[in-house]
Amino acid sequence: MDDTKNATQAPTPPEPTRRKLLKTAGAAAAGTAAIIGAPFIRNAAAAETTTWKIQTSWPAGIGLQTFKTWCGTIKEKTGGELDFKPFAAKEVVGDFELLDGVRNGVLEAMNSFTVYWVGKIPATAFLSSYLMGLRYPHEWDIFFYSKGGLELAREIFAKQGMVYVNRIHHGPNIVHSKKPIRTAEDFKGLKLRVPGGMIAEGFAAIGARTTLLPGGEVFSALEKGTVDAADYTGPAVNWDLGFQQVTKFIWTGPAGLESIYQPVDLMDFVVRKDVHDKLSPKMKVWLDDEVQVYSNIHHAAIQKADLEAWGKFLKAGTQINRLPAEDLPKFQKIAVPIWFKWANKDKDAARVFKTQLELMESPTCGYVTPDMYKGLKIEA
Numbered sequence: 579m580d581d582t583k584n585a586t587q588a589p590t591p592p593e594p595t596r597r598k599l600l601k602t603a604g605a606a607a608a609g610t611a612a613i614i615g616a617p618f619i620r621n622a623a624a625a626e627t628t629t630w631k632i633q634t635s636w637p638a639g640i641g642l643q644t645f646k647t648w649c650g651t652i653k654e655k656t657g658g659e660l661d662f663k664p665f666a667a668k669e670v671v672g673d674f675e676l677l678d679g680v681r682n683g684v685l686e687a688m689n690s691f692t693v694y695w696v697g698k699i700p701a702t703a704f705l706s707s708y709l710m711g712l713r714y715p716h717e718w719d720i721f722f723y724s725k726g727g728l729e730l731a732r733e734i735f736a737k738q739g740m741v742y743v744n745r746i747h748h749g750p751n752i753v754h755s756k757k758p759i760r761t762a763e764d765f766k767g768l769k770l771r772v773p774g775g776m777i778a779e780g781f782a783a784i785g786a787r788t789t790l791l792p793g794g795e796v797f798s799a800l801e802k803g804t805v806d807a808a809d810y811t812g813p814a815v816n817w818d819l820g821f822q823q824v825t826k827f828i829w830t831g832p833a834g835l836e837s838i839y840q841p842v843d844l845m846d847f848v849v850r851k852d853v854h855d856k857l858s859p860k861m862k863v864w865l866d867d868e869v870q871v872y873s874n875i876h877h878a879a880i881q882k883a884d885l886e887a888w889g890k891f892l893k894a895g896t897q898i899n900r901l902p903a904e905d906l907p908k909f910q911k912i913a914v915p916i917w918f919k920w921a922n923k924d925k926d927a928a929r930v931f932k933t934q935l936e937l938m939e940s941p942t943c944g945y946v947t948p949d950m951y952k953g954l955k956i957e958a
Contacts, residue, residue: 629661630686633676637667637794639818640883648872673792680850681739687849696775700923701734704930706844709780710913713841715747725933734926741854744869746845747877750837752830754821755807759829762905771796771808776916777839783912800824813891814883822894832903918954928958
């Protein structure tokens with residue numbers, strides 16, 4: 579197998595114009611939206627289309643539909659120079675095998691939930707939301723684009739032979755359960771699906787019995803009773819996955835903070851380095867910009883669908899419970915030692931967390947103070 583690209587011959591199409599307006603199907607309630615992006619002007623000397631096989635972590639719903647629609651625009655935008663062949667979660671490799679699937683040449687790239695790699699790359703625990711960490715999309719963008727976070731992410735993935743092209747915004751995660759969760763104490767003894775890392779340790783510390791599962795296995799685990807409750811994405815995708823059929827309750831954070839543990843469940847777009855190296859300098863810049871365009875499209879589509887999905891859950895009889903604001907300090911007290919434990923796993927994790935801690939302490943965020951971590955140090 580040629581592990582650098584899957585190339586197919588195609589005649590050189592006419593140079594694309596500046597217009598790009600194509601229809602994308604959203605979730606049933608999302609209607610029709612427009613994806614707009616400036617086309618890459620192809621090198622006239624290019625004689626073939628390079629096709630990348632890309633698997634996402636989305637198993638279904640608006641997330642998968644948006645990803646596939648975006649992939650379908652790439653060939654025209656690049657004048658036929660580059661094409662993306664999309665695959666849903668587990669279509670080529672298992673969800674937790676995505677990293678190896680790209681590294682070993684089965685896939686050229688991946689669109690994954692970054693938090694999935696904490697067991698192999700500890701620093702990735704800080705490249706997506708964690709318990710009581712950075713809380714809003716703009717805070718993550720300050721980290722990535724004003725405090726060197728993007729460069730740090732690229733250095734970390736480069737050690738794996740990968741190119742971290744860019745982050746992709748998603749949204750908050752919520753917990754679906756078979757019995758009501760109203761306070762922190764209700765997690766005691768609860769069999770809870772989580773994605774791992776600091777999130778798993780945080781819920782375990784509050785008393786939950788945590789189980790690590792990829793997103794594509796959550797419905798089955800709830801249906802069979804393997805777990806009593808499950809964290810997974812937001813209401814739109816979870817509705818499409820049928821969670822309302824196997825649970826009666828939803829738990830979220832307090833008003834103004836939909837999720838205290840994954841308020842911005844970041845995804846990423848990562849390409850194997852030898853494949854990325856074959857792109858022209860101009861195409862590399864274009865790809866970087868295009869992934870940011872996709873992030874905007876993806877985030878907006880998810881939010882629109884989420885807003886519409888809440889009513890569906892209520893109509894189906896699902897009860898939505900918010901964490902009382904007075905319970906937040908309980909989770910904060912649990913979270914801070916876990917932050918430092920993970921920051922000290924290796925030097926990369928320490929570098930990323932130190933940068934984020936400075937941001938969380940600054941008046942820009944202002945929700946962490948030195949007294950919260952008295953006696954704890956970053957030593958890695």
